[in-house]
Amino acid sequence: MNPQYVNGLKACDPKAMRQFFQYKNHPLALRAPKSVLDRRALNVTPDVNANNIAPDCTAVQICNSIKVFSALYAGFGYSVPTPETLRIYSTTVGCPNTLADICKTDGALFSDIVSLVRRTGVKIADQLEGVPDVAVLDNSISQLALATELYGAGSIGIRLYDRDEQDIASGKMLDFDGRDSGTLQGRHMTMTFDYLGLADTAQWRINLWGVWYPVTTRWLQARIDETWALMWRNLVSAPNVLQYDFLKVESQFVWQ
Numbered sequence: 729m730n731p732q733y734v735n736g737l738k739a740c741d742p743k744a745m746r747q748f749f750q751y752k753n754h755p756l757a758l759r760a761p762k763s764v765l766d767r768r769a770l771n772v773t774p775d776v777n778a779n780n781i782a783p784d785c786t787a788v789q790i791c792n793s794i795k796v797f798s799a800l801y802a803g804f805g806y807s808v809p810t811p812e813t814l815r816i817y818s819t820t821v822g823c824p825n826t827l828a829d830i831c832k833t834d835g836a837l838f839s840d841i842v843s844l845v846r847r848t849g850v851k852i853a854d855q856l857e858g859v860p861d862v863a864v865l866d867n868s869i870s871q872l873a874l875a876t877e878l879y880g881a882g883s884i885g886i887r888l889y890d891r892d893e894q895d896i897a898s899g900k901m902l903d904f905d906g907r908d909s910g911t912l913q914g915r916h917m918t919m920t921f922d923y924l925g926l927a928d929t930a931q932w933r934i935n936l937w938g939v940w941y942p943v944t945t946r947w948l949q950a951r952i953d954e955t956w957a958l959m960w961r962n963l964v965s966a967p968n969v970l971q972y973d974f975l976k977v978e979s980q981f982v983w984q
Contacts, residue, residue, distance in 0.1 A: 733780070733896070733936075733937050734779055734780065734781060734782060734783050734785070735783065735785065735835065735888065735913070735914030735915055735916045736779070736782070736783025736784055736785045736786060736833075736834070736835035736836065736914075736916070736917070737785055737786055737835055737836070737837075737838060737885050737914075737915035737916055737917040738834075738835050738836060738837045738915065739915060739953070740837065740838070740839065740885055740953050740954040741837055741839055744837065744839040744840075745839055745864045745954065746864075747839075748839070748842070748862050748863065748864045749861075749862065749863045749864070749983040749984055750863065750864055751863040751864065751865045751866075751871060751875075751957055752865075752866065752871075754863065754981070754983070755977060755981060756874070756878065756974055756977060757871070757874075759874060759974075760870075761870055761873035761874040761876075761877050761926070762873070762877050763925065763926060764923070764924055764925060765873070765876060765877050765922045765923050766922055766924060767921060767922040768922070770799060770800070772795060772796055772799040772805040773938065773940075774792045774795065774796075774919075774921075774935040774938055774939075774940070775788065775791060775792060775795065775807055775808070775810075775938065776788070776937055776938040777791055777808070777810045777813040777814075778810055778813065778814060778827065778830075779937060780937060780938075781827070781831060782814070782817075782827060782830045782831050783830075783831070783833060783834060783835045783836075784813060784814060784817040784830060784836075785835075785916050785917045785918065786817065786820075786835070786836045786837070786838045786840075786841040786917045787813045787814070787816040787817040787820070787836075787841055788813055788917075789838070789841075789883050789917045789918060789919055789935075790808075790813075790816060790841060790842070790845055790850060790860075790958070791807075791808035791812070791813050791850065792881070792919060792935060793860070793879075793880065793881050793883060793919060793958045793960070794806055794808055794850060794852065794858050794960055794963070795807055795808070796880035796881050796919070796921065797879060797880040797881070797958070797959070797960045797963060798960065798963045799880070800880050801880075801960075801963065801964045801965065801968045801972075801975075802963045802964065802965050802968075803965055806852045806853070806856070806858075806963070808850055808851075808852055809851075812850060812851050812852075814827065814830060816841065816844060816845060816848075816850065817830060817836060817841070818830055819844060819848075820836050820840050820841050820844045821833050821835075821836050821840075835915075838883070838885055838917050838954065838956065842860065842862045842956070842958075845859070845860060846859065846860065846862060857962075858960045858962065858963055859960075859961075859962060860958040860959060860960055861958070861959040861960075861961055861982075861983040862956065862957075862958060862983065863956065863957045863959075863983055864954075864955070864956055865882070865955040865956065865957055866955070867949075867952050867953075867954070867955050869926055869945055869948065869949060870926075871955065872884070872920060872948070872952075872955055873923060873926060875920075875955070875956075875957040876920045876921065876922065876923065878957075878974050879957050879958060879959050881919035881920060881921060881958070882919060882920040882955055882956070882957065883917065883918075883919050883955070883956040883957070883958055884917070884918060884919060884920060884934070884948070884952050884954065884955050884956075885915060885916070885917050885952065885953045885954040885955075886915065886916055886917075886918060886948075886951040886952055886953065887912055887914075887915055887951050887953060888912075888913050888914055888915070888916055888951070889909035889910045889911060889912055889913060890909065890910025890911050890913060891907075891908075891909040891910050892909065892913075892951075893913055896936065896941070901931065901942040901943060901944065902941070902942070902943040902944065902947045903929070903943070903944045903946065903947050904944070904946050904947040904949075904950040904951070905946075909950075915953070916936075918934050918935045918936065919934065919935050920932055920933070920934050920948070921933045921934065921935065921940055923945070925945075926945060927945060928944065928945050928946040929944050929945070929946065930944065930945050931943070931944065932944070932945060932948060934948075959978065959983070961978070
């Protein structure tokens with residue numbers, strides 16, 4: 729893969745993930761997702777936050793979840809400063825909080841990252857912090873679509889293979905047609921942003937290092953190892969609580 733791209737997700741720990749709220753127990757879990765979720769009119773671009781040189785994609789995903797969620801429900805997409813992203817990562821993996829030391833590490837479990845931010849919060853700006861509600865989803869397309877619709881993003885851990893790297897380098901949509909994908913090159917934590925359908929060959933967009941990149945539904949099904957939903961309850965502006973019916977449900981429900 730192009731050296732400006734760095735992976736940094738360790739293989740998920742199912743035992744650790746079972747300690748989190750399971751979204752299947754949420755009253756909205758059986759809600760049918762929209763058949764099309766087109767956000768091309770939403771002017772929000774994911775941040776890289778040093779993931780072009782450091783294996784901090786797990787912490788970057790936390791921050792980009794904030795950005796998209798707040799763009800939808802706070803009226804402004806908050807960018808988390810890179811130093812805060814690196815603090816989250818370095819504290820989680822237990823290394824000195826310098827870019828040089830972080831670059832020597834080999835990534836993190838997303839379950840460890842979310843455990844930390846639930847305890848410490850994420851400092852977005854002076855006097856503004858985000859603390860997430862966290863849920864583990866099954867890896868079905870229906871739950872992924874629902875999380876993308878309601879919470880701005882489905883946070884996903886994916887595997888990337890030789891063929892994926894080649895397609896990214898040439899700018900091709902990522903697809904899986906059953907052919908051999910080559911050698912596993914790494915795991916990456918990212919998020920879904922929108923989709924133009926739910927059929928096998930329908931296009932979704934995911935964040936790949938600061939770009940909303942096109943992939944197919946069947947590629948996601950073949951590559952996802954873990955799926956999460958993050959809700960930043962304290963960032964929702966008061967008018968939106970009344971405007972969105974699902975937020976009325978969330979206001980009376982605790983993810984635990």
